[in-house]
Amino acid sequence: xxxxxxxxxxxxxxxxxxxxxxxxxxxxxxxxxxxxxxxxxxxxxxxxxxxxxxxxxxxxxxxxxxxxxxxxxxxxxxxxxxxxxxxxxxxxxxxxxxxxxxxxxxxxxxxxxxxxxxxxxxxxxxxxxxxxxxxxxxxxxxxxxxxxxxxxxxxxxxxxxxxxxxxxxxxxxxxxxxxxxxxxxxxxxxxxxxxxxxxxxxxxxxxx
Amino acid sequence: xxxxxxxxxxxxxxxxxxxxxxxxxxxxxxxxxxxxxxxxxxxxxxxxxxxxxxxxxxxxxxxxxxxxxxxxxxxxxxxxxxxxxxxxxxxxxxxxxxxxxxxxxxxxxxxxxxxxxxxxxxxxxxxxxxxxxxxxxxxxxxxxxxxxxxxxxxxxxxxxxxxxxxxxxxxxxxxxxxxxxxxxxxxxxxxxxxxxxxxxxxxxxxxx
Numbered sequence: 449x450x451x452x453x454x455x456x457x458x459x460x461x462x463x464x465x466x467x468x469x470x471x472x473x474x475x476x477x478x479x480x481x482x483x484x485x486x487x488x489x490x491x492x493x494x495x496x497x498x499x500x501x502x503x504x505x506x507x508x509x510x511x512x513x514x515x516x517x518x519x520x521x522x523x524x525x526x527x528x529x530x531x532x533x534x535x536x537x538x539x540x541x542x543x544x545x546x547x548x549x550x551x552x553x554x555x556x557x558x559x560x561x562x563x564x565x566x567x568x569x570x571x572x573x574x575x576x577x578x579x580x581x582x583x584x585x586x587x588x589x590x591x592x593x594x595x596x597x598x599x600x601x602x603x604x605x606x607x608x609x610x611x612x613x614x615x616x617x618x619x620x621x622x623x624x625x626x627x628x629x630x631x632x633x634x635x636x637x638x639x640x641x642x643x644x645x646x647x648x649x650x651x652x653x654x655x656x
Numbered sequence: 657x658x659x660x661x662x663x664x665x666x667x668x669x670x671x672x673x674x675x676x677x678x679x680x681x682x683x684x685x686x687x688x689x690x691x692x693x694x695x696x697x698x699x700x701x702x703x704x705x706x707x708x709x710x711x712x713x714x715x716x717x718x719x720x721x722x723x724x725x726x727x728x729x730x731x732x733x734x735x736x737x738x739x740x741x742x743x744x745x746x747x748x749x750x751x752x753x754x755x756x757x758x759x760x761x762x763x764x765x766x767x768x769x770x771x772x773x774x775x776x777x778x779x780x781x782x783x784x785x786x787x788x789x790x791x792x793x794x795x796x797x798x799x800x801x802x803x804x805x806x807x808x809x810x811x812x813x814x815x816x817x818x819x820x821x822x823x824x825x826x827x828x829x830x831x832x833x834x835x836x837x838x839x840x841x842x843x844x845x846x847x848x849x850x851x852x853x854x855x856x857x858x859x860x861x862x863x864x
Contacts, residue, residue, distance in 0.1 A: 493708050497704060515667055
């Protein structure tokens with residue numbers, strides 16, 4: 449279906465805007481817009497305004513750069529958390545994933561992306577300098593690098609390592625290995641190799 | 657990932673709104689919202705306002721009920737079109753599909769849905785009375801029923817047929833048959849059966 453002919457400019461406009469979103473083509477955009485047209489005026493006003501309000505009023509935590517409604521996010525403000533460990537992640541979705549494990553009680557540092565020359569993202573575009581400054585304050589014992597194991601993630605890890613290797617801080621990275629519940633025969637060789645090289649005492653694996 | 661803990665109320669709000677859209681779950685909604693957060697303030701304002709404006713200002717054509725920016729849509733207003741044939745469709749996407757074939761030069765009538773007791777949609781919720789009124793004006797020679805071949809579509813067809821069978825108007829329906837380019841062995845039996853029963857002279861099939 450050639451969908452360049454819309455019966456209304458307003459409709460076309462809304463479809464154009466929706467189809468700019470990642471993973472939404474023009475056909476899906478039209479479906480979403482027609483769905484909105486069937487909703488109450490108040491509901492659509494609320495939808496539109498919630499996006500405008502979000503973009504205009506959202507803040508980033510001054511310390512960890514996570515998204516928040518305050519100057520300092522509730523995690524950085526929580527004095528029950530271990531303030532000597534920082535987990536470095538790419539974006540706020542990673543913070544949410546790690547928080548949901550309930551296995552981490554330290555603080556975060558959200559880089560806002562990873563070094564990716566292909567996308568024109570260099571170290572200066574990320575919150576790396578502010579991480580170095582946090583470390584230089586001297587209260588941090590350990591930095592956990594929790595970036596993805598892609599080439600870009602490895603590059604970013606190495607850049608941060610070079611920046612911090614002379615500071616008094618321990619650099620660790622997430623364990624890579626066979627997923628819990630996965631069968632060995634379906635695990636790729638690199639992961640299986642790494643999980644052999646980094647094998648742990650049996651007692652540790654039991655969560656002790 | 658349990659995604660009920662958002663670091664910001666504004667974020668949660670926007671994610672809630674996006675996930676009300678059909679086919680968008682909470683994870684996709686979060687992805688879309690984070691994408692919007694990376695865009696310029698102006699771009700997001702424009703997006704939000706385009707939706708609000710659409711819902712508040714869009715009109716439905718007084719004659720065919722298609723979506724339009726005017727009182728009467730450009731198709732109904734086009735005096736070069738054949739004003740004695742009306743194609744009855746479910747929604748505006750069907751109008752766009754048929755327009756894109758460039759094979760139809762008549763007018764449309766958008767029902768705004770089909771009769772579906774399961775969804776609580778009865779004949780009174782659809783633009784059927786206004787269709788009967790258009791026919792009663794006496795200028796219409798043919799009504800093409802172009803609804804989907806589902807039970808709901810058949811029910812709606814039959815309802816319209818009962819309303820119009822005593823009027824001076826020819827009722828036709830779209831030809832059902834093997835799709836152009838499809839192989840016979842992959843065509844379902846009902847479609848193949850109908851395309852046999854409704855076979856056409858070879859010359860017709862050549863588009864003459």
